[in-house]
Every structure is written in structure tokens, then in C-alpha cells.
Amino acid sequence: MVDRVLVTLDGAVRDADAPLLFADDIGVLRGDGVFETVLVRAGNACAIEFHLGRLRRSAQALDLPEPETGKWREAVEIAAKEWGAEREGVLRLVLTRGRDAELPSSRSSVTSGDLAAAVPVPTSYVLVVPVPDRVAKARTEGVSVVTLARGISIDLAQAAPWQLLGAKTLSYATNMAALRFAHRMGADDVIFTSTENRVLEGPRSSVVIVRDKQLITPPAKNGVLPGVTQRALFAEAQKAGWECRYDSLYTADLLTCDSIWLLSSITLAARVNSLDGLRMSAPDNAAEIVELVDRGIERAGAIGDW
Numbered sequence: 506m507v508d509r510v511l512v513t514l515d516g517a518v519r520d521a522d523a524p525l526l527f528a529d530d531i532g533v534l535r536g537d538g539v540f541e542t543v544l545v546r547a548g549n550a551c552a553i554e555f556h557l558g559r560l561r562r563s564a565q566a567l568d569l570p571e572p573e574t575g576k577w578r579e580a581v582e583i584a585a586k587e588w589g590a591e592r593e594g595v596l597r598l599v600l601t602r603g604r605d606a607e608l609p610s611s612r613s614s615v616t617s618g619d620l621a622a623a624v625p626v627p628t629s630y631v632l633v634v635p636v637p638d639r640v641a642k643a644r645t646e647g648v649s650v651v652t653l654a655r656g657i658s659i660d661l662a663q664a665a666p667w668q669l670l671g672a673k674t675l676s677y678a679t680n681m682a683a684l685r686f687a688h689r690m691g692a693d694d695v696i697f698t699s700t701e702n703r704v705l706e707g708p709r710s711s712v713v714i715v716r717d718k719q720l721i722t723p724p725a726k727n728g729v730l731p732g733v734t735q736r737a738l739f740a741e742a743q744k745a746g747w748e749c750r751y752d753s754l755y756t757a758d759l760l761t762c763d764s765i766w767l768l769s770s771i772t773l774a775a776r777v778n779s780l781d782g783l784r785m786s787a788p789d790n791a792a793e794i795v796e797l798v799d800r801g802i803e804r805a806g807a808i809g810d811w
């Protein structure tokens with residue numbers, strides 16, 4: 506059984522243990538690129554059209570060349586097939602600005618003719634790896650969470666579009682640092698808050714709260730990434746009679762709601778079982794939320810484009 510699958514956009518299955526990137530790839534030098542993380546389940550890339558749609562929007566936000574969706578889709582299909590249907594996998598779409606050496610601005614003497622030829626070729630590939638061990642436990646037992654200041658206002662996304670708050674960029678060093686900080690505090694995960702004490706998102710997940718028969722998540726304009734899993738849940742929950750809303754949430758709402766969920770493509774639904782040290786017991790409808798997310802991502806392909 507393979508434990509790594511690497512496919513480039515020409516459809517070639519590469520040796521995943523052989524080097525692929527150049528040392529001057531701008532994705533490596535500056536984290537200048539975008540990505541998607543997709544669950545492979547039963548040999549299928551879940552909600553892939555949503556992920557391709559968001560990849561396109563993220564690329565647009567970074568002024569990257571428009572991704573060739575057909576080629577990405579094909580590479581994903583090849584990678585998912587290679588991975589097989591026996592177990593789940595984490596499929597990543599990675600798109601960087603390409604090699605620094607190919608950037609016109611880095612060339613000392615360019616004629617206008619060279620300039621046209623010097624458009625950087627984006628680095629693009631699809632990589633599948635095993636699902637991390639933490640996922641099974643997060644799905645069944647939930648996660649302990651600490652709230653951490655993100656240091657931004659909910660107005661920033663609109664006031665400062667160069668902050669790329671709605672794009673899934675490769676610059677995730679601070680997100681990973683927040684998770685390590687949480688681990689040192691004995692917690693599994695993080696909910697970021699704004700300077701106004703509004704709820705934002707996790708470092709790699711969307712936050713959804715349950716209150717009576719309502720599902721509420723902060724709107725993208727507050728500076729959170731629009732989540733594929735959250736959207737899939739809303740689509741499915743609406744059909745099942747839930748009221749689904751995008752609304753600003755205060756940290757106080759986290760304490761008064763019935764349950765808090767971190768939603769993401771790989772872990773899917775992780776219930777917050779403790780918040781800043783305060784235990785949160787499972788509500789009666791916890792299993793229903795999990796089922797709605799499962800069904801949602803399986804049907805997300807049929808919902809349409811992002």
C-alpha cells in the first residue's frame with residue numbers, strides 16, 4: 506500500500522520520495538502561494554469542485570495565473586485513484602508563484618523581449634499522505650480549545666485586502682505557532698478572536714456554534730476563510746430543517762451556546778469538549794451534527810460551484 510502519492514499537473518505520477526521543488530521556489534522562499542486540503546474517502550476527493558473553486562479565488566487574490574481547473578481535476582483524480590479506496594487520505598493541492606529566477610524583476614538586464622518570455626511558471630502539484638493520528642480522536646472525542654488573540658479587527662479584511670484574509674495561502678507559520686502555543690497550554694486546538702472580542706476561526710478550521718435549532722458561523726467579511734466543510738454542513742442542515750446563519754459572534758456566545766464545532770476538510774466535525782479549561786458536555790444532537798457534515802461533504806459535489 507502506497508503511503509505517499511505525488512502527481513504533477515501534466516498528469517505524471519512522480520516518485521514521492523524524489524525531490525520536486527527548486528531551492529528558489531517562491532513558495533518556499535516567501536510562502537507565496539496557495540493550497541487546498543481535501544479528504545480522500547472511498548477513493549474520492551470529497552467536495553472537490555468547492556476546493557477547485559476556492560483555489561481559483563485564492564489564486565486570484567494573490568494575482569497568480571488562473572489555475573487550469575481541468576488539469577487540476579485530472580491530477581486529483583489520478584492521485585485519488587493511485588491512493589486507493591481502502592483508507593482515507595489527505596490530498597493537498599499546492600500552487601506557488603514558481604521559481605524566483607524566472608521572475609523578470611530579479612533579472613539584472615532584461616530587454617522587453619526577454620520580459621515576455623520571463624513570466625514565471627507556477628509550481629503546481631497534488632500530494633496525498635495518510636491522515637494524521639490526531640484526527641480519529643478529534644472526530645470521536647472532540648477537541649480541547651483555547652481562545653487566542655489574532656490581533657486583528659473584523660474590519661481588516663475589507664480595509665486591507667493585501668492581508669489576503671479570504672485566501673488559503675501557504676503563509677501558515679503563525680497558524681502553526683498558535684497551535685504549538687495551544688499544545689504547550691495542554692489544549693488541542695485554537696479559536697482566534699478579533700480585537701473586538703469577536704469569534705474568528707481556528708488556525709485550520711471554521712467555527713460553527715449550535716443554539717437550539719440554529720447553526721451560526723462568522724461571515725467571511727469578518728476576516729475568516731470561507732470553509733468548504735461549513736458550507737457543506739449548512740447546505741445539508743438547511744434541508745433537514747435547521748436555520749443556518751452567518752453572523753458575528755462574541756466570545757460570550759461561545760459560553761452560552763449548546764455546542765461549538767471546529768469544521769475542516771480532514772477532521773470534518775470536531776466538537777469542542779473544553780473551552781479555556783471549561784468543560785463542555787456533548788449535547789443530545791451531537792451525532793446529528795456529525796452525520797450532517799458527513800452527508801454534506803459526500804453530496805457537496807452535486808451542489809455546484811463555489
Ligand SMILES: *Cc1c(COP(=O)(O)O)cnc(C)c1O
Binds near residue numbers: 673707730731733735
Ligand atoms: C482550511 C481552513 C479552514 C477550513 O476550511 P475547509 O474548507 O472546511 O477545510 C478554515 N480556516 C482556515 C484558516 C483554514 O486554513
